[in-house]
Every structure is written in C-alpha cells, then in structure tokens.
Amino acid sequence: MFFPVMLILFSAAAAAAAVFIPLTCARMEHLQKMEQLPRARKAGMILTAAVIFWCVPNVRPILDPGSALQNWLIPLAVVAIALCIYYLDYLFARAFAAFLILIAHYFLKEAFAARIYPFSAFLAVALFLLGLAGILIGAKPYWFRDWIRLLFRDARVRFGSAALLGYLAAAGFTVSIVVLCHEWPR
DSSP: OHHHHHHHHHHHHHHHHHHHHHHHTTSGGGHHHHHTGGGOHHHHHHHHHHHHHHHHHHHGGGSOTTOTHHHHHHHHHHHHHHHHHHHOSSHHHHHHHHHHHHHHHHHHHHHHHTTOHHHHHHHHHHHHHHHHHHHHHHHOTHHHHHHHHHHHHOHHHHHHHHHHHHHHHHHHHHHHHHHHHHHTTO
C-alpha cells in the first residue's frame, strides 16, 4: 500500500512542476534566482543527507550478513555526507541527480513487483527518462544550470520539459490507480 501512495505523491509533484515550469520560467526576472539553484548549499545539504541515508538500505544486501561493515554503514554515511558537503561544488545538482536515480529505481522495482505489466511499461518509459536525466546531471552538474537557462530562453524547451513531466505524472497516476484497484479487495 506504500508504493501507490508514494507514486501518487510523486505524480502530484511532477504535475505541479509541469504547471510551474511554463508559468514561472516565462518571466525573465526569475532567471537569476533559479540559476543559483544547482549550487544552493543549504538545500543541497538537506537533500544530500536524505539521499545518502536512502542509499544505506540499498547497500545492506550487497554486503555479507555477518560482515563487520553492516554495523558501520550509518557512521560511514555520516562521513560521506560531511565529505560531500565540504568538497563538492554544485551540491544541490548532484544530490538532485542522485535523488532522480534513486526514485526511478524504487518506482521501477515496485511497479514490476506489482505485476501490472501493460501499465508498468507505460511508467517504465517515463522512469527511464527520469533516471537518464539523473545520470546526466550527476555526470555534468552544470548541465542542470544550463537547462534552467534554456527553460527561460526557449519556449520549446520549456513546454517540452513540461510535457515530459506531464507524461510522468499521467503514467504515475495511472499505475497507482491500477495498483490500488488490484490491492483494494485484499
């Protein structure tokens, strides 16, 4: 029951972003403020901590159950957070990239585990694009800043981005409704 609720919340956020982008990015006075987002330190610190702690349960199955590293994962995560905050430039962009990859992984895993195959493929296309965006932003974080600049300068990029977010929201809402209908009688 957790998966469809989280998918509904994520789809609502994607739908809100699909509306927010064309409305906000059409006005050039917001460019300077939005251009600083990829390097935002405070938001980057919070998102970095959330993403690294989210990675801990994904690392546990990789390690041997009796491994001494199992007990050190949380302290190592704290050290990783401190190192990221201290050494990384474009902190928010990198943390956001990791968030996109992790959210795409989680929803793909859960959608295919729900066994609603025609609908999960509809969502998979959107999530693969989301994961690809995360990989590209993580590899070259300044592309996030460049994409923000393009949103303000080119209406095609603005409406294309909104359309992709709208597709992600529609796919998420569709899959969450189907999953809820399948789980409801149980």
